[in-house]
Every structure is written in structure tokens, then in C-alpha cells.
Amino acid sequence: MKENGYRVGVGASSILTIFVVLCLTTLGVLSFASARANATLTSRREAYVEHYYAAVAEAQHVMMEIDRALVNARKTPDTYAELVQGIKMPDIFLEVSEDLLVSFSVPCGEMLELQVAVQAADSGDWPRYRVVMHQLVNIADWEPDTSYELPGKDEMEWI
């Protein structure tokens, strides 16, 4: 009897299975790589946030100590400016300018530091100080990438 219609030959199912397995493997590896990249990014952000808030808490503590020194200095108004300029703290370097701007920095991770500056008010004024700077600054060395040959000024005349 003559056979009519399409007949699946030997090997077709193997080829189909290999194709499906390859597709699934590719998708699995891609999704894993994507998830791992997201997880790495998240953990870096968590580390940054922890460092930042630890630095802010330290800065608040330093401000409390500065305020204590200001309160003590106000007890003798005649020598107030000299006392403020002589404020020192054991664990942190304070820089006091002649116009009573007290500035300090707190490390925030390896590449950043939190720079804070408070302006001390005159003796008897309230509030005793005002925060004039509270910023994160990158302290890591930056080296420009000179591997690219950028066009010079003369070569860009056509623009």
C-alpha cells in the first residue's frame, strides 16, 4: 500500500531537543548574569548607604562636640574668638578660620569623604552655629584616559 502524508524521520526529535536545550541554556545563563549584575549593583549601593549614614552620624557627633566647645567659649565673651579658634578634638582634625568657620571632614568609604563646615555665631547670638557646607567629595585620584587619540583643534574645523 502506498503511504501518503508527511513522516517524521529518525533524528528529528534529537535535533529539536538539542535546539530547545540550547535555547533554555542561553536564557538561563542570560537571566543568571543579569540577576548577578543587579545583585552586585545592589550590594554596592548598600555599602555606599551604610558608609554615608555612618559618616553623617559621625559628623553629627562632631557637631555636638563643637557646640559644647562654643558653649564653653561663650562663658568668657572677651576671649570667645580665641577659644573658638583653639577648638581641638582628639579623633578628628578641625580647621578653624579667622572668621570662625569650623570645618572638618569624615571619611565615607575609600573614595569619598563628607566635608562639613559650620559658621560659629558671635557670642550671645542664637543659633550658636550655622551649617554652611555638608557635601560628599570624591577624594580618589583620577587619572585621565589618554589611550584615545582625540582629534585636535585643527582637525575639527569641518564642524
Place this chain on the structure above:
Amino acid sequence: MNKAGKPNSLLIELVIVLLFFSLSAVVILEVFIAAHDRSVSSIVGSEGTLIAEDIAERFYASRMDPEAFLLDEGFIASSDGAYVHEIKVNKYAITLNAVVDRAEEPWGVLDTIDLMVYYGKSAFLQIPAARYLPKEETP
């Protein structure tokens, strides 16, 4: 087997293919599960970090007592003195645990809220939200 007693080659191939596919599926499924787990941890980590940052910034800007602030934010005081708040993020439950520390001096108050963010039983973030409020001197 066919009528002549020889095994049907198509049937044998199907069995081998099914075996191969099953073994491959087991391995690939593990990769998908690992990807899903990492994806969940990164979603939870990212959202939990945002929530903790939000609470820390609002505490820094507020003038309320830390205890009143935490209760206002939906935290519940627990028996061990800590404050607990559970938040659902995309069907995943994040637990925030806050411990208040207060250093009060005649010239000002330094309030610190130690925020710990948990997913399950493991903490993945701990931040101190500190705020110093100076007091006006009394003559």
C-alpha cells in the same frame, strides 16, 4: 518492538531524547532558580535600602522625639525596647528594626536611630540615622 522482533529505532531515540532532556532540564532549572533567588535578593535589597534611607532622611529633617517619630512612621514598640515595622515589597516582607539611643547634654541632644533591615532572619542593611539638636542657653 516491531513485528519482526527488532526494536523500533524511533521509539529508542525518543526514550534517549527524553532522558537527555530531563537531565538538561534539571541543570537548567537550577540555574533559573539561582537567578530568581538573586533577583529577589536584589529587589528586596534595593527597596529596603530606599525605605531605610527615606526614614533616615525624614528623621534628620524632623524635630520630633525619635520614639514619637517611629510610632508616627508605623513602627510598633516591642518588649525589648526596639521598634519594629513590617513592610510588603512586591509580595516580599521586609522587617525594619529600630533601636533608639539618646545622648542628652545641657547644650543639646544627639538622637540616633539604629535602623536594621531584615529579609527573613538575616539583616542586609544597618544604618545609624543621627540628628543633633542644639538647645538654647538659659541665662
